[in-house]
Amino acid sequence: MRKRDLVSIADLTDREIEEIFQLADAMVDLNPIASHAKSCAGKIMATLFYEPSTRTRLSFESAMQRLGGSAISCPDMRSSSAAKGESIADTARVVSSYADVLVIRHYWDGAVQAMAEFADVPVVNAGDGSHEHPTQTLCDLYTLKKEKGNLKGLTVVICGDLKHGRTVHSLVYALARFGVHVVTLAANGMELPEYVIEKLQNEHHYSPLPLVSRDLQAVVEQPDAIYLTPNRPHQLALFTRVDEELQDDLSKMAPGLKFDAFYVTRKQKERLREPVAEGEASYPRIGDRFLKEKRFKDAVVMHPLPRVDELSPAVDKDRRGIYFKQAAYGVPVRMALLSFLMNDSASSHPAKKYLTVYRGPEGAISACANANCVTRTEPTSTDLRFEVLPPGSSETLNLRCFYCDHRFKVQLVGHVRSKRYCPYDRGLKEIVDGWLREGDLIVFDTIKQAEELGYEPYRTGPQRNLMDEAELRAAVKRISESIGRETEDRDSLVIVGIRTKGAFLARRIARELEKQWQRRFETREIEMYGSGGQPEMVLPEDPKLPAPDLHDREVILVDDVIHTGRTVRAALSLIFQSARPRSVRLAVLIDRGLRELPVKPDYVGKHIPSADRERVRVKLREVEQNERDKVVVYSIINADDSNQRSALSSNSEADS
């Protein structure tokens, strides 16, 4: 039987969390003669605290004793074994022979994950650096559920220090999983870290709603305060410059928003690297004004405690202040968790899913980019691993630390066997994935690092420019003019772009034609899923517009690059399923030849006869961040080709 750890809230499935809550329901009256009161009889729990704690440690020890077990404790690890220089791996190995479960708190992000890998018994994370605090989250969720009945559809405002508060990080993941709307109200400079937001978006398809005003008083005074919508992906930087249009949109939806709970946190002074002075005045506080505000009459106030001055004692006497109840639930919830982890119910669980894990060869990247990550200080207890994330819009390879979840980006990738490196680009994704599978991937922070390890750049570079901004503009103009000349019936013309880049080009062509003819044109978009192409016609965003009717229309189909012709065939198939257009003409920016189907474009911006081992990529400013329009060609590096020092041989021949 595999042992079960709780390092991250992600280690528990939704169903298991429900199961733990059911167990907690049975334990909440702390009945000493109930059946569960002996469920951990004879078992020993060891609490290893590298950081001071009162509530968490005592509630764990209380929980274990109420389950009939006993606790051994080292409340100050920092001054005992850590001070003697013992590695956390050794500590975990040794102590796991003294106890049946370890409860660990550590000041480094990811330290509990590292120790869990060396311990033979279940390990529970009682807080690791700024990373996670999953048992607190279980208590918080349980409290919220008890108070509000159902989690789904609630709106919770999370206030205070969202940057360093590990309780907050675990909590937002869990809230998103259970369908709770999260509104963030951060103190200045203490916003939710980007990696947390990205994880929310990537794994839970959720974006929290940050209050634009960071001052809770302003929220109280302006009941129609501004929020960003959850379906509008955003970056934190956006909050400071909300344009008027967005404000209009948002204030319209704000009045309907009802707050169910405020989750208040204290400033994590001990984790501040430099003092933040300006945050002081606007730090969100809950006090008298909150209590008087009608808008919040049903909003409960939670706090993981200890509090400093962000939560006024005036709230204590109000029925909405439930933080002492929340603290009291700590014991039954931890009882439920311990009995869950130590009994059979927890045995069948999928391991943490890291789909593509990168372990750099010796000397590549020596530590995670997070200064507080355990890999920095405990190289002997950790085995540097990163999850390779799906590429975003930037030209970087995104990695996530296995221990601390911290995300960082690298720009240089290398192929181990051929000892070559090149800048990463999304166009190289499939190749780099291949390298990763074969264990041939290495990543570098700098060119200097790559060259010190004996890596050479790919001889011809990974890309050649084929078209610059001006050429691209001229090509679109030329295509539009030809379309204009050859259109018989302007009223019937409709321009259909294949997403995503074809759709942007379609709009550009429509704009050119509009200039030419001084009238509006209809544009439509086709979305293709998967390589086989199960296309779908995208309906107009405005539901008042009629559905696309292509019957007897002159259709211009637009895509950025034509290669095999398979995409176009699938798009044609889709169009003909719905209608019989009068004609379909195909416009592409780049024809790179090597067709596999009898498809021929009518309008071509540029012919680029390219080799099989190359990829042509069109970059448009609508899609790329901080980039100009251009067309580049990439060389495909074939890792199986063992006889080559230069994996880009086909390209070099073409150039020489």
Next chain:
Amino acid sequence: MTRRVLFEADEVSRTISRLAHEIVEKNGGTKDLTLLGIRTRGAHLVRRIAAKIEGITGAAPPVGDIDVSAYRDDRSRSAELSKKAATEVPVSVDDKTVVVVDDVIYTGRTIRAALDLISHLGNPKRILVAILVDRGERELPIRADIVGKNVQVANSERVNVRLRESDGIDQITVKSWR
């Protein structure tokens, strides 16, 4: 109505020979080659082409017949026609070079329908189109890879390919109603 003859039997025969040669050349031999004729005249042509290829290379490629009437965009008649009975492809098209053969290409709608049909049969490595007569004036972005004869005729005219198997004579004619 007037009818004029564009090509007589010996020219038709030479053209079919040339199509066969070009198919072999484009495919680099007969490996993984499969020929599909579009009913009805494409189906006659495809057998003649296959026989020529056998004459050239000594190996006869597999031949199938496809009926695209159910896949066409002008489906008025499709209800009357049985949908599958007329399509007979005895081999898998997966990873093959499939050559679609028809007598005339005009708007491209027939070939487009054939591409749809073939995508339901399997996943070929490559699809080529071989046509006896290309009369131009495409309405879809479809091309013929191998063309016997290019002819230019008015929109009101009709190009007819007559073949021994169905018409008793090999002849390419143009009909006009003026």
